[in-house]
Amino acid sequence: MDNPNIVVIGATGTVGTIFLDLLEKRNFPIGNIKVCASPKSVGKKIRFNGLDLLVEEVTDDIFDDADFAFVSASTEVSRNIVPIAANRGSIVIDDSSAFRMQKNVPLVIPEVNANDLKNHENIVAIPNCSTTQMVMALYPLHVKNPIKRVVADTYQSVSGTGGNAMKELEQQTDQINNGLTTSPDVYPHEIGYNVIPHIEGFLEDGYTKEERKMVEETQKIMHADNLAVSATCVRVPVFVSHSESLHIEFSQSMEVDTVKELLSNFPGVSVIDNPEQNLYPLARNSAGSDEVYVGRIRKDISTPNGIAMWVVSDNLRKGAATNAIQIAEEILAQNLLHT
């Protein structure tokens, strides 16, 4: 087979930039590559593998000879573009929430449910960043001792919103440090020196869409329809990496050492858990890494079969770009590319 041709949509965004970097670093096999972005970026050049790639407009025809289309754009853009790309024969790996819950769209974390890729109909969705790192920490435990319930509270970085949010955070802290007033734009409230319990829109039951994703996506990826999840998703003034406090209830009692062993042996997960040395996962230390870090592993003393833990991962990497490229690698490895 020839090396696959690739189109990257959203190539100049926070995730797209990292994605291109990973394509290089992981030596992903590439025939030709085209990079697209929103009209304001069209005509710019992106350095890639020693070449200058010209940022192009997205057109229907651009997918015609593409084997893979990686889409990291808004949900609205994905809703328009993804079906077109899929119809023209590309396998679309989509980072938006637009198709994740569709029955004929595999929602995949390769370490967890690579088998689901077999049923793809040219669209594969990658999970929401807050879901991915949670499932990476839950799944290796769940196969040993089925999980009944998870309570998750998140501490999510602003890069999940995009580059504008990162600029807004820096600007607001600077303004506050200098005694100036701020004027929130990207978020409905100040994010500088604040925490906001509101990510994505609110639903009728009082949960946000982000919180709902952590329930539904987790159940779909783990094939565990009865797994109960309740989440509170909170934006914190951190640039990169999401942190999560998880309280897990298992079917049977679970020893802390067993949890550590299972997590340590799972690909893509690293245990950092030495409180005596003040060692536990930290957002700032995790930025730029592909790993999901787990620490503060202890019995949940409020319930018989409970475990509490702290999970941190770079939301732009395993939460987005890394997971996307891993899916493509898995599709090649499973020989699922119909060309």
Add this chain to the structure above:
Amino acid sequence: MDNPNIVVIGATGTVGTIFLDLLEKRNFPIGNIKVCASPKSVGKKIRFNGLDLLVEEVTDDIFDDADFAFVSASTEVSRNIVPIAANRGSIVIDDSSAFRMQKNVPLVIPEVNANDLKNHENIVAIPNCSTTQMVMALYPLHVKNPIKRVVADTYQSVSGTGGNAMKELEQQTDQINNGLTTSPDVYPHEIGYNVIPHIEGFLEDGYTKEERKMVEETQKIMHADNLAVSATCVRVPVFVSHSESLHIEFSQSMEVDTVKELLSNFPGVSVIDNPEQNLYPLARNSAGSDEVYVGRIRKDISTPNGIAMWVVSDNLRKGAATNAIQIAEEILAQNLLHT
């Protein structure tokens, strides 16, 4: 009865400063007042009720004619000073953790367990800040529908550590904004643009002392030894006000509207809960207020009798100074001052 004489220990600290301000604003009856602090502050002057108070050294004799001693210092200082003051006849209202769990020391939130003051033996402890705001939100619900279990994850501001931590946060964000390296001092890791799942020292079971306090203090204040609590306490880059995500399991099913009504009617609690208008409690908006704010009230969809909510309060006010002065006011109202 003459107005009570007062000694304030830790008068120049973050809590002491607010405490003196509240003494003025609430027109607390005062005979004479003495203010003490650590040696480096001795000799300074503090403006109070139009007078300049001279900061004195703490001596045993200073308590001889004091009716109330308010202590907001380190646990070590409290351990030394509090018994001396109590022996000399002062009623000590202590903000440290040194005496909270002693059987003969009432641990009091006046709205919740003012009756416990009747048994005081000259020492009254005020709860840890993260406990107080949680119990203020739990108690009015618990009396209606006994709570069986609470999972609490916190987002705690740096002012809980003190003024040095507030300076460190501002300095680090400034350094990071300017591309400089930071050197953590107050905390074991960078707090600028980071979250740290570590408040107070670690215990053998993997929990921190702060997390343990939220269990034991809650049980003591609410006279609910069987109430199961599990907490993860996390420091966030916020100056003032702690936020908490609570997941509560009741004995019976509980409607969201009932929760809102019970909380709205409880003194010291305000409900801010209008997601459609992006209204929910926020740390930055709550700083400087005596209230405990509750919002994001919804069914916990992961358990039959569950409610999830978001609780925010100024840790220096209701979490410390306000609660202390309310205790003194209650002691006067109940005529429990033995002079």
